[in-house]
Amino acid sequence: MVDLLAKSPCAGLLPITIGAVSVTETDLGHLTSIAPYRGMTATASDAFTAAHDMSYPAANRATGKEGARALWFGRDMVLLAGPPPDPTLAGTAALTDQSDAWASVTVTGEGAEEVLARLxxxxxxxxxxxxxxxxxxxxxxxxxxxxxxxADSFLILVFRAMAGTLVHDLKQAMEAVAARG
Structure with missing residues (x-):
């Protein structure tokens, strides 16, 4: 019988540091997409805020902090990262477990903006x-x-299947920025 071992999306690929920029894999915990039912966005927002003690993010915004974040994730969609969703939210929004679907990395350091500007x-x-x-x-x-x-730190998420490509692209951009320094 084969023993299967769970691996993170970037297992064996990270961490890397080139110049002043580092990339590390980030375990965001449980990931859940929250999509309010038609006409229930305000109700879902209120329920989310009450249940998770952080505000429901506006478009192109994130709320919370490390360990419990809410990211705007597209029109009428939020990604809750960290805690599992409060079950009461199911009455106002579709909740979908996304925990195994995403690779997440943190890009930090002076020059992180310049690295990402290439990508x-x-x-x-x-x-x-x-x-x-x-x-x-x-x-x-x-x-x-x-x-x-x-200030010099970004959280990046891509589909899990693209983790190797993300690391490759970040490494090339980091090398190019470091070579200019």
């Missing part, structure tokens, strides 16, 4: 993309999510 077609400079801002966007040719979680 992402949006302006991530702090003057425009502040802490708590999030976007669903392309990361090279992959769909993903980028959230600023600190």
């Amino acid at each position: 992402v077609p949006i302006d991530l400079r702090a003057a425009h993309f502040k802490r708590g801002h999030t976007a669903r966007t392309l990361i090279m040719h992959m769909n993903g999510s980028v959230t600023r979680i600190g």
Whole structure:
């Protein structure tokens, strides 16, 4: 009989540090998409806030902190990262377990913006993309999510199957930025 071993999406690929930028795999805990039923967005938002002690994020925003975050994840959708969803939310929104669907990494360090500027077609400079801002966007040719979680720190999510590609693309961008320094 074969023994199957659970592996994280970036197992054996991370951490890496090149120049002043580091990439580490981030365990976000339980991941749940929350999609309010038609006409129930305000009710779902109130229920979420009451149940999870953090505000329901507006478009392109994230709330909470490490261990319990809510990320805007598209039109009428939020991704709860950390705790499992409160069961009372099921009356106002569709709850879908996404825990095994995503690879998540944190890009940190002076130069993180420059690294991501080579991969992402949006302006991530702090003057425009502040802490708590999030976007669903392309990361090279992959769909993903980028959230600023600190002055020089970004949380990146891509589909689990794209973890190796994400690490490859980040490494190339890091090498290019480090070579300029």
